[in-house]
Amino acid sequence: MNYLLHILIMIGIYSIVAYSLNLTTGFCGLISLSNAVFYGIGAYVYTLTAIHLNFSFIPSLIASLIITGIIAFLIAIPALRFRGDMFVIVTLSFQMIIFTILYNWVSLTRGPYGIPAIPRPLINISFKEVGLKLSINSLFEYLILILLINLVFLSLLFILYNSPFGLALKSMREDEKVSESLGKSVFRYFLYAFVITGIFTSAAGALYASYVTYIDPTSFTIEESIFHICILLIGGSGNIKGPFAGVIFMIILPEILRFMGIPDTIAPNVRQIIYGFLLVILMFLRPRGLAGEYEIK
């Protein structure tokens, strides 16, 4: 039972990641390799504010969103001047830079030693005399929390997907120059999308930190960024079913391998090899992914 709850929680965390990144990849058509930065900074800001400032869950989460938003903005300004290969390279560079900082700024992040004993979420809402104090400890309570947060964040994202803003982004994904000739500032709209992706991804990072209660920089490497983009490349992007298919596939596959009796020592490699093959085959036969709308250019 606990095992199933754990899987559902991971699906919950990664669906926030996938649907946020969907805005940048599926709607703007940009392959970003700095997504683990937002995930990581969300996790670190949550952890540091919770431990050093004794923030409860919601203030910590909000701090994560704000700080990651600022960093996403600072990354977007130079990165969005590029497209194609060079956009990938610039976002990748920021990934490497921020990772180096997380790893080496030992006085703040404890670097490779990581930060243990991150407090479990404590929800502390008071309005006039009525107060609510909830401590989330069991896996089940955790799942409920994640479901609620998914509900909020995914609704916000789905509203965007179906709004005039979403349609404008899609038109830019198809042909930026024409979109500009219709009076739309591609840079500004992409900036909104990229920053929103960053902010929402950081919420997933904060949830992750409070769930596993230990973080170190190796959870936020370039490999993690590649994993995020793979969710969308394999599942597909630009719509709602694509990222969902991606998350389910990427989270469930390891478990299927486990049931098939592949030993834990080699399972991660076998899984990665399957991802690799799938990427090559999908790119050849179906570049829009399993259930996506957007075909990468």
Place this chain on the structure above:
Amino acid sequence: MKKIKLFNVSKRFGDLWAVKEVTLSILPSRITGFIGPNGAGKTTLFHLITGNLKPDSGKIFLEEEDITGLSPWKIAQKGIGRLFQDVRIFKNLSVLENVIVSLQERKFENPFWAWTNPFYTRKIKNIYAEEAMHWLEFVGLENEKNKYAFELSFGQQKLLSFARLMAGKYDVLLLDEPTAGVYPEMIKKIENLLRKIIEEEKKTVAIIEHNMSVILNLADWVYFMNEGKIAFFGRSDHVLFAKEVREIYVGI
């Protein structure tokens, strides 16, 4: 009802003057034709007006407003619409969406608007769809509205790009070879469409065209460009008799 004026506009690519010291005006409620051999600088001229290229020298005015060197989206917002030479429709959007993108208001194309009016998005979509249908009917594509744009034939894609352009409600339209690569009946259809645009909508229209009969049928004034310069300017029924045009363009 706005006019465009260019003063001494030049653009150079390396050693090549694509456009050299061009001064001209494009007048409202008229169709102004641009003709000339390939590489004469006609498309570059359009790129300069729409801000896709920045002129090396000279000034471009929309009415009295200096628009030289503004970014393309700003120039579009000021009311200059543009039809590209190769039909560039949004291939993976539906026909209807192609038009909606063009007509939806910018103040609603904003994440914050969407979040503060979450229940209004569907309603506004319907309003836009109705308006978009009007323009699809205008070009005669109303039966294809739910198809993906890439499913349309080439001629239909051209019509769709007209609908998209019209939906943007621009004062000035710059059309780069609207009839290129289209079969004869479609050319007639596009000609009628252009006439309708000028008669019903009173736009300022500039058109680059290789098909001389289209120019003769539609244009009021014609600029003949060669090697980046205006070689001849006059009424369209005079243009074929001009010595410069005959020598370079007609070859006799």
Place this chain on the structure above:
Amino acid sequence: MGALFQLFINGLINGIIYSLLAIGFGIVYRTTRIFHIAYAGFYTLSAYLFFTFFKVLKLPFFISLILSLFSISVSGYLIERFVYLPFYEKKSSSGVIFIASLGIYIIIVNLIALIFGNEIKIILEGVQPSYSFYGIMLTRIQIIQALIGFILILIFSIMAKKSKIIKALWAMGDEPELLISLGLPFYNLRKLAFIISSFFVFTSSLLTVIDIGTNPHVGLPALLTSVVAVIIGGIDRLSGWILGSFTIALIQSLVIWKFSANWAPLATFLILILILLLRPQGIIGTKKRIEEI
């Protein structure tokens, strides 16, 4: 001052190794416009092929060298023939090929990790002899690195100037269609680009791993180094790639001297972003003339 000079010399030797890497990446990127991420996998594969022949099968050093060089060249041929070529014939977009290449990289690295495990493999045991010149300490391997690397770069530079085949490769990057209509063996030239690339990645990988050993994950940093070198120097020219390589090697030395080796990636990638923003054509690249609209 002595420490700085030592780091300067180390930087130069690293610059030579990085140049080999950059040539291997650049030759594919410049001539086929493929962003060859699997190059990182080839770097790892080179090291493990040699390790297999030399340490597992216990073949003599030079036989191992030849066998592994041969195998990696064949791999270069195979990846072009069975991965990139089908994509090319299908006219896939560059993004699609990029991701497929990423897939190949993931497969190679994890196969290696599956077979050999994740721990570090040492190829030459024991302390390497080192020599001292005027207060500069150089290990024997560093001298070998510098000599072999320098000779290879020199030979390739001369070939790039003289050889018609290499010139045809460059032309392929500019106008692939022109090459076909001129009747040049377009498909063979593509394969040649990958074989040359594999040769250079092999030499730089081997010169590094005989010194410090290898693990399955050494490829990605190597790829990134070569990408940065090629981009900051200028994609169009061989001299740009070499200049880029020495630039980052020396900057890294400077960072090690002033701060610590841990901060080196930060400097490398900051330089990359700055160059891309201020001089996107690279340090000695030439600006493209006509902007695309």
